[in-house]
Amino acid sequence: MTTAADPTVETKAFQAEVSELLNLMVHSVYSETDIFLRELISNASDACDKLRYEAISNPALIGDGEAPKIRITPDKSANTLTIADSGIGMDRQELIDNLGTIARSGTKSFVSRLKDAKDGLGLIGQFGVGFYSAFMVAERIVVTSRRAGGEEAWTWSSAGGAGFEIASAELNDARTPGRGTSIELHLKKDAAKYLEAYEIERIVRAYSDNIQFPIELVDDKGEAKQINSASALWQRPKSELTQDDYKEAYKSIAGAFDEPAMTLHYRAEGRYSYAVLLFAPSTKPFDLFDPERKARVKLYVRRVFITDDADLLPAYLRFMRGVIDSEDLPLNLSREMLQNNPQLAQIRKAVTGRIIGELEMLADKQPENFEIIWDAFGPVIKEGIYEDFERREKLLALSRFTTTAGEKRTLRQYVADLKPNQTEIYFLAGDSIERLKGNPKLESATARGIEVLLLTDPVDAFWTSAPLDFEGKPLKSLSQGDVDFSLIPLLDDSKRNESKSATDEADIIAAIKLNLGDRISDVRASQRLTTSASCLVAGSHGPDRELERLLARQNRGAGAKPILEINLHHPLVTAIPKAGADAADLSFLLLEQAQILDGELPEDPAAFAGRLNRLVVSGFSKG
Numbered sequence: 287m288t289t290a291a292d293p294t295v296e297t298k299a300f301q302a303e304v305s306e307l308l309n310l311m312v313h314s315v316y317s318e319t320d321i322f323l324r325e326l327i328s329n330a331s332d333a334c335d336k337l338r339y340e341a342i343s344n345p346a347l348i349g350d351g352e353a354p355k356i357r358i359t360p361d362k363s364a365n366t367l368t369i370a371d372s373g374i375g376m377d378r379q380e381l382i383d384n385l386g387t388i389a390r391s392g393t394k395s396f397v398s399r400l401k402d403a404k405d406g407l408g409l410i411g412q413f414g415v416g417f418y419s420a421f422m423v424a425e426r427i428v429v430t431s432r433r434a435g436g437e438e439a440w441t442w443s444s445a446g447g448a449g450f451e452i453a454s455a456e457l458n459d460a461r462t463p464g465r466g467t468s469i470e471l472h473l474k475k476d477a478a479k480y481l482e483a484y485e486i487e488r489i490v491r492a493y494s495d496n497i498q499f500p501i502e503l504v505d506d507k508g509e510a511k512q513i514n515s516a517s518a519l520w521q522r523p524k525s526e527l528t529q530d531d532y533k534e535a536y537k538s539i540a541g542a543f544d545e546p547a548m549t550l551h552y553r554a555e556g557r558y559s560y561a562v563l564l565f566a567p568s569t570k571p572f573d574l575f576d577p578e579r580k581a582r583v584k585l586y587v588r589r590v591f592i593t594d595d596a597d598l599l600p601a602y603l604r605f606m607r608g609v610i611d612s613e614d615l616p617l618n619l620s621r622e623m624l625q626n627n628p629q630l631a632q633i634r635k636a637v638t639g640r641i642i643g644e645l646e647m648l649a650d651k652q653p654e655n656f657e658i659i660w661d662a663f664g665p666v667i668k669e670g671i672y673e674d675f676e677r678r679e680k681l682l683a684l685s686r687f688t689t690t691a692g693e694k695r696t697l698r699q700y701v702a703d704l705k706p707n708q709t710e711i712y713f714l715a716g717d718s719i720e721r722l723k724g725n726p727k728l729e730s731a732t733a734r735g736i737e738v739l740l741l742t743d744p745v746d747a748f749w750t751s752a753p754l755d756f757e758g759k760p761l762k763s764l765s766q767g768d769v770d771f772s773l774i775p776l777l778d779d780s781k782r783n784e785s786k787s788a789t790d791e792a793d794i795i796a797a798i799k800l801n802l803g804d805r806i807s808d809v810r811a812s813q814r815l816t817t818s819a820s821c822l823v824a825g826s827h828g829p830d831r832e833l834e835r836l837l838a839r840q841n842r843g844a845g846a847k848p849i850l851e852i853n854l855h856h857p858l859v860t861a862i863p864k865a866g867a868d869a870a871d872l873s874f875l876l877l878e879q880a881q882i883l884d885g886e887l888p889e890d891p892a893a894f895a896g897r898l899n900r901l902v903v904s905g906f907s908k909g
Contacts, residue, residue: 295451295452295453296451296452296453297449297450297451298382298386298449298450298451298452299448299449300386300444300448300449300450301386304386304418305447305448308418308421308444308446308447318543319422319423319477320489320492320493321416321419321422322416322419322420322422322423322424323358323369323480323486323489323490323493323494324416324489324493324494324538324541325416325417325419325420325541326369326416326417326420326469327356327369327490327493327494327497327501328416328494328497328538328541329416329417330356330369330370330371330373330467330499331356331371331494331497331498331499332373333354333371333373333374333375333466333467334354334355334356334371334372334373334374334466334498334499335373335498335590335591336373336374337354337372337373337374337375337434337465337466338354338590338591339590339591339592340374340434341434342590344435346435347374347434347435347465348434350464352372353499353500354371354372354373354466354499355371355372355499355500355501355502356369356370356371356497356499356500356501356502357369357370357371357501357502357503357504357510358370358486358490358501358502358503358504359504360480360481360482360483360486360504361481362478362481362506365472365473365478365481366470366471366472366473367470367471367473367480367481368461368468368469368470368471369468369469369471370463370466370467370468370469371466371467371499372463372464372465372466373434373465373466373467374433374434374465374466375431375432375433375434375436375463375465375466375467376431376433376440376467377431377433377436377438377440378438378440378452378454380431380433381429381431381440381442381452382442382452384417385417385429385442385444385450386450416541420469420471421446423471423473423474423477423480424446424471424472424473424474424477425445425446425472425473425474426443426444426445426446426471426472427443427444427446427469427470427471427472428441428442428443428469428470428472429441429442429443429467429468429469429470430442430455430461430462430463430467430468430470431463431466431467431468432455432457432462432463432464432465432466433465434465434466435465436465438454438457439454439455439456439457439462439463440452440453440454440455441453441454441455483503483505486503486513487503487513490503490513490514491513491514492534492537493534493537493538494514494538495514495515495534495538496514496515496516496517496518496519496534496535496538496539497514497516497538498516498518498589498591499516500512500514500516501513501514501516518561518586518589518611519531519535519563520535520551520561520562520563520608520609520611521561521589521611524551524552527551532546532549532551532565533545533546535563536549536565536607536608539563539565539584539607539608539609540565540567540607540608542567542607544567544568544569545568546565546566546567546568547566547567547568547655547656547658547659547662548565548566548644548645548648548655548659549563549564549565549566550562550563550564550565550608550640550641550644551563551564552640554633554636557632558612558613558614558629558632558633559612559613559614560610560611560612560613560614560633561609561610561611562608562609562610562611562637562640563608563609564583564606564607564608564609564610564637564641565606565607565608566605566606566645566659566663567605567607567662568658568659568662569662570605570662570663571605574604574605574663574666575666579601579604580595580597580601580604581597581598581599581600581601581603581604581606582594582604582607583596583598583599583606583607583608583609583610584608584609584610585598585610585611585612586609586610586611586612587611587612587613587615587616588611588612588613589611592615593624595624596624596630597624597630597634598610598630598633598634598637599634599637599638599641600634600638600670600673600674601669601673602666602667602668602669602670602673602674603638603641603666603667603670604666605662605663605666606641610633610637612629612633614629615627615629615630638677639677642677642680642681642684645659645684646680646683646684649684657686657694660684660686660694664685664686664743665743665744665745666745667681667684667685668681668685668743668745668746668749669745669748669749671685671749671752671754672745672748672749672751672752678754679756682697682754682756683696683697683698683756685697687700687739687740687741688719688739688740688742689737689738689739689740690723690728690731690732690737690738690740691703691737695737695739697711697756697757698757700737700739701756701757701759703737704759705734705735705736705774705775706774706775707773707774707775708736708774709759709760710759710760710761710762711739711755711756711759711760711761711762712731712736712737712738712739712761712762712763712764712769713738713739713740713741713750713761713762713763713764714727714728714738714739714740714741714763714764714765715741715742715746715747715750715763715765715830715831715832715833716740716741716742716832716884716885717742717885718742719740719742721885722740722742723740724883725821725883725884726814726815726817726818726820726821726880726883727764727765727814727815727821727823728764728814729814729815729816729817729818730769730771730812730813730814730815730816731764731771731814732816733776733777733778733816734771734774734775734776734777735777736771736774738764741832744836746832747829747830747832747833747835747836748833750763750830750833751829751830751833763824763830763831764814764823765822765823765824765830765831765832766823766824766825766826766830766831767823767824767825767826768813768826769813769814770813771813772813790854790863791811791854793863794852794854794859794860794862794863795809795810795811795852797862797863797869797873798850798852798862798873798876801869801870801873801874802850802873802874802877804847805847805877805889806847806848806849806850806877807825807846807847807848807849808825808849808850809849809850809851809852810849810850810851810852811851811852811854812851812852812853814851815851815852815853815856816853817853817856818853818856818883819852819853819856819858819859819876819879820850820851820852820853820856820859820876820877820879820880821850821851821880821883821884822848822849822850822851822877822880822881822884823848823849823851824846824848824849825846825849828846829846831848831884834846835885835886850876850877850880852876858872858875858876859876868900868901868904871897871900871901872901874893874894874897875894875897875898875901878894
């Protein structure tokens, strides 16, 4: 039974970020405005997917028996372009929530980045705000929607200003769908080309040919024809497909503008049967470091979309995009079944192994493509070294490092270049390559030509905290525990220092300990230093220095007191026994300069400046 439309029109304000986003869209000068149609078709496809899935448990939602589809209707006389779907539809509150807010984390930073980006359109597809791209070509948008099974329809309309209007829709109006959503774009004058059939077909073929539902184009006589293949490309044999087919599928499935750096397409047969079509992008998605760390591979069951939240890949492969289509899973999968299904766990394990194998092959046969992936996603892949014990060795072998010997170095290259008597792989973690290269902890290793991994990604502090080895060689931090280079010869033997007597060493260490008190856990002679006076290291047990700093920044504890290592041959150190009243200032200076070289501030900057001034003045007066 139809009801008369409610004459009351309610006006609502957009979320602040949406208003700013719409302002960018309306005044954009982007040339690739074709994106709007791809985004609206993609949204329509999602709505059809949701209807088909919900109809599994509630067949009445498709009571008319008509399969979901998408229909595009250009109207030159009215200067409108309508994209309608017979999908799940939206009720009043869903229209307000879905079209009046951006319900995603990081919205403000996204809008800021879009404003400054040269390739802003690429960000649109990555962040799920594709609907608003329609304002690039439309001066006004009217959305009419009726939820499947619902008895009311609603209209949302906006001219892209500060707000929108919401009102009830007449059920017997020709523009009101029986179910689903109709988006009517009132086009700008310079967007008239999107009313031409050949333009619409071109865009659909380029971006949406693999959408799983028929996309129909209505001509000026009211006749409709299907303009997409609507085939599940992942179900087709590889021999039938070209690289262009894969590129188009990637852009359609992932909502991306770049080209895939790696494509993985295969069918698994055996105990479980499933088809896999996965892509590694060549650029970072905007939400790569979202705290939820979720992969976004779509799960289908016998070509029916189920979810993109099935946790089909481990978090360290969350940059992968694509589809896994199972022949064996039940269509009515619940969230509990998704979380505990042993078949899904087996698929996840097998597909993860296949991706790692494909990355290994790519690194060997197409290193330039692998480098693209590593440059974009290396920090994410390294999360797996910490989290995936089973594949740790493979992930270590895949990893590329900047070292004191060069860039993009592998651990196999490192091990092949070990110095005589060297039994460990040395690394140093910090916040920048430049600061690490100037770190005094490198001095003794440099004097012996020992290569050191220079690690600057935040994740490096975590994966290196696990006990690791590669090809039988343990990884050892130069910021933690004892380091013994005595068996590795110096490159220039003439630089070998004569050792101090045990008495002198003990006196100096005792004096520094007395002056510094509980600010440090210990003082000891260093094998790391050759020219600098001091450095700070962590004990053999507990976190490395860099991990302690990261945890402290997150207010997760102050950490253990560091160990102060001193160079017994440095003039600043040897002066302490004879310094008299200046001995305390010299001891503190050893600690504070070590903190500064590690990128930290002295605990009391004013006191540091005061003692430095006293020592300088004292030096001048003695001179």
